């Protein structure tokens with residue numbers, strides 16, 4: 001379908017609404033991102049954002065930027081997309097500035113693509129970590145590890161573990177992932193010290209978040225969560241043993257994003273907290 005976006009008309013920056021799912025889907029497809037409508041529905045349900053339109057109420061958009069509040073003291077920013085016909089005209093900067101104004105004083109974290117990083121650096125974000133996007137067709141599964149599936153009754157404990165690793169509470173996300181995916185935990189005395197979530201995403205399955213006390217536990221959780229077919233996982237580049245195991249299982253690196261932060265992210269200096277070794281999604285951290 002031909003784009004209805006005009007290459008030079010001025011745009012309005014308006015709040016993103018649940019009815020913008022189709023516009024969000026079109027923008028994601030325009031830059032060849034893999035999200036299914038269900039993946040975008042999850043992002044819309046938990047987040048807020050701004051959309052650039054040529055006319056108020058238009059059902060197509062020239063660009064979007066989203067953010068997700070995590071408790072009162074943290075936020076992630078993502079799904080920043082400008083229609084390729086409208087890039088380089090300042091729309092991305094306007095959208096991100098509007099979202100930063102909406103976010104207010106909370107510290108903000110994001111995962112920057114190569115295209116987005118220069119804009120975020122200009123807006124005061126500094127790089128803190130690198131995540132490697134691994135994906136591929138898995139055809140041989142490792143011998144079954146002794147993990148088990150988490151029970152719904154563990155939701156609060158899993159939420160607390162995720163919050164300790166992430167630095168801010170994400171119970172709404174954890175509950176949604178419990179409903180849509182599978183939480184694999186090691187069969188150690190409760191409460192669990194780590195988990196790997198697998199859910200449908202994009203072209204196949206996605207593993208993440210992956211939280212563990214160390215890489216050995218992370219590898220056991222990864223192996224427990226793995227299935228045959230197309231699998232994606234975005235791994236902390238510092239976790240070299242985990243990254244090597246992911247590669248060996250058939251998921252090679254297809255892209256790299258730089259995690260950037262603006263402000264002081266809660267708990268970032270605490271070495272005793274569990275490690276967040278794979279992302280829930282690049283947009284969610």
Ligand SMILES: CC(C)(COP(=O)(O)OP(=O)(O)OC[C@H]1O[C@@H](n2cnc3c(N)ncnc32)[C@H](O)[C@@H]1OP(=O)(O)O)[C@@H](O)C(=O)NCCC(=O)NCCS
Pocket residue numbers: 031079080081082083086087088089090091092093094111112113114115116117118119122
């Ligand atoms: C990233 C993206 C949203 C930027 O949107 P845009 O409307 O083209 O960006 P703008 O025109 O507002 O330009 C943003 C700023 O980045 C600067 N910039 C862009 N590419 C740059 C580069 N390679 N080096 C230095 N600066 C660069 C621009 O000069 C501009 O700076 P200025 O405002 O000080 O003049 C757009 O390229 C896009 O949708 N890319 C594909 C999806 C994507 O990767 N999104 C980012 C996810 S993190």
